[in-house]
Amino acid sequence: MLALLCVAAPVLGALALLIAPGLRETAAKPVLVLSAAVSLLVALIVAATRPTGSVTYLLWRYFVLDATSVLFLTIIAIVFFGISIYVRQKLSRRSALPRDEFVVVRALWFFATCALAVLCNHLVGMWVLLEAGTLLIAPLIYFGRGPEAIRASWKYLKFSVIGFGFNLVGLMCLARGMGGAHGDHTVTFFLDELYALTTLGDKTWWELSLALMVFGLGTKLGLAPMYAWLPDAYDEAPPAVTTMLAALQFNCVLLFLFRQVGLLRSFAPDLVSAELIAMGGMSIAISGFHIVRASNYKRLIAYASISHAGTVAVGLGMGKNAAYGVVLYVVSNALVKSILFLTCGNIKDHYGSKQIASLRGLIRVMPFSGWAFMLGTFALLGFAPFGSFLGEIIILSSMVESGYLVLFLFLCVMLTVNLVATGRALFPMIWGDTQENEEKVIEPIWSIASSILYILVLVALGMYTPEPVTSLLREVAATLDGK
Amino acid sequence: MTNLFIVYLAAVIVPAFFFSWRVAVLGLGIQGLMLSFVLLAGHEIDSPAVVIEFLCLLLIRAVFVPWYLLRKCDTRYAQRSFALVGTTLWQRSVVVLLTAAGFAMGLAMGKGDMRESMQIGTAASSLLIGMLMVANDRQPAAQLVGLFTFEGGVTLVELLSPHAMSFPIQMGVTAIDVFFVLTLGQYLARFPQITPTDGAAEQEGI
Helix, strand or coil: CHHHHHHHHHHHHHHHHHHCHHHHHHHHHHHHHHHHHHHHHHHHHHHHHCCCCCCEEECCCCEEECHHHHHHHHHHHHHHHHHHHHHHHHHHHCCCCCCHHHHHHHHHHHHHHHHHHHHECEHHHHHHHHHHHHHHHHHHHHCCCCHHHHHHHHHHHHHHHHHHHHHHHHHHHHHHHHHCCCCCCCCCCEHHHHHHCCCCCCHHHHHHHHHHHHHHHHHHHCCCCCCCHHHHHHHHCCHHHHHHHHHHHHHHHHHHHHHHHHHHHCCCCCCCHHHHHHHHHHHHHHHHHHHHHCCEHHHHHHHHHHHHHHHHHHHHHHHHHCHHHHHHHHHHHHHHHHHHHHHHHHHHHHHCCCEHHHCCCHHHHCHHHHHHHHHHHHHHCCCCCCHHHHHHHHHHHHHHHHCCHHHHHHHHHHHHHHHHHHHHHHHHHHHCCCCCCCCCCCCCCHHHHHHHHHHHHHHHHHHCCCHHHHHHHHHHHHHCCCC | CHHHHHHHHHHHHHHHHCCCHHHHHHHHHHHHHHHHHHHHHHCCCCCHHHHHHHHHHHHHHHHHHHHHHHHHCCHHHHHCCCCCCCCCHHHHHHHHHHHHHHHHHHHHHHCCCHHHHHHHHHHHHHHHHHHHHHHHCCCHHHHHHHHHHHHHHHHHHHCCCCCCCCHHHHHHHHHHHHHHHHHHHHHHCCHHHHCCCCCCCCCCCC
16 A cells, blocks of 8 residues: 555645645645655655565555556656656746646646556556546646647647547457447456456457557557657647656556557467557657757657657567567666756756757756766667667567568668767767857756756666566566566 | 437538537537437446446536537637638548448448447547548637547447446546546637747746
8 A cells, every 4th residue: 555655645745735825836846846755765665665576456456566567656756756856946946937836736646647547457547547647737738838839738639639539449349349249248447357357259349459559559659650749749848847748658658558468468469569560660760750850959859759669669569579678668768858858958948949050069068967968868879888778779689589680670770860860960069169158057956966866777777787676677578478 | 229329420420511610519519418318228327337427428528518618719719710621522521431431340340230330330430520620620629629529439439338337437537528628628718829820939937
């Protein structure tokens, strides 16, 4: 039951701010940081004390504490703690935007829904929580901003509703297949009960169900062909909200996909492999095309996120050979995107521009943010010693092992294109010559404290992963391929 | 049951051929009403979850949604060249083609069961036409109607299974329905801002 404290902390924080409006202005910052810190502490305790291989059910089996939920709960708690420090710093440094505290309240509710979704053992329950998270965060994309942000937020909402709609249709097709035309058989959405079944009923229905579920969640993850919302939403949203979308919601949706694919693969091992590989490959190619043309650094990172989602989809399509690499890549990318998007906020605050051409010599002008951005870019490009490097290598080697040589070649070419295009755009921005009158900025340490936290975890994952963490990652990887 | 699906389908298709915001919203109300009748016809009202679902469909989809949309939207804005799927003959023909495609799928999946084929066909048509409305028209108010039409299709698929959800999950689904309507209402009030681009300076938020 301790794990539910992860949810209780932000819920209590949000309720306290709602009930005591007088306190909102002064208490919003400490409540946000305190709630995030308690959630992180609880997540770490839960991860450290969970015996390897154990599965614990909570609250009438609606929630579960297994390797997958523990891993994702820890990641999102780390990311949210970093976001809370960033938001606290931003709110302290400038006069708050009108009703900023409402943003804090919504962020707390959003994190609570993410944490509950991660712990959920019921497929429709998980769907409800993720949809609630979407509806909570959508207005934050445009809050206090102009028409472009409203347009981006509306686009995000449209794609999300359609994506989740298809996913729910998929779940209902699964139910129809299980229950029969006249309800002759029992229907369940509890994951443990589904795994225990010997058959899912009518094969036509559950094959259709998986296709719809993958298409729906692919839309939410920003996979091609339904990726158009992602660059706009990531670019227009405030940095903290972008990080919530890219690192919190993305991972929760990915977990939902892992659960669904893992479940149905236990009945048909090669199901949707080709579709996932096709969607992933297309996403990587499309993102490469956009990265080459990008002139806005935040948008460039958004396009790189599409490429990451594509790599994960390809890895997931490869099956058990790539499973460990996929999990490592997912964990690393949550941190990489958090570093980059939060640092983008610091850079935009100083320069007042998101155009790559208007920035030169970042590392000299803003040393802290410059270093964080540089390390984030290296990790984004899959350089050693970051975890993303190891994850990518495992995924690529699994292709060779499985005999997908054309796909391997295609991915190598596309990753090289992405690397060259990203480097060509971002390296002058980081190391280029500064303008003569440009002075070094003294940045408060708190402005990059969250990035330092993420970098430390990221390097640790790549260089030295303690045995309990490795075994947790292995346990999660094993679930990706069914029973 | 077949009559319910015919009326439902008419409530999806007919507004697509009118240039009226009010007809579109009325269509959504009729869709909600038909969904609640489909639930009554296909399920025993024997558990709190089914009662909640029925009330949600009747009170929220059939009554609250049309009332709320009419109240929230600036009618002058919505009436300005309002068209759900565009104005050309080709765009209207696509509606008919999608309906035919939906029913072809219904016949294939229903495997001889007329009621099921009809329900799947209606649901698939509603999903496809809803997507067309979302994709085809650049006017946000029409896209919003498309999202509700799409959601109606999702609900019809939900009603395929004779098994009810457990009570907590049904409560969650109902809460999402209400939250969904309220959130879309917030956007409806902002649509006039995003139609023209004024390039106003913006503040960097948190």
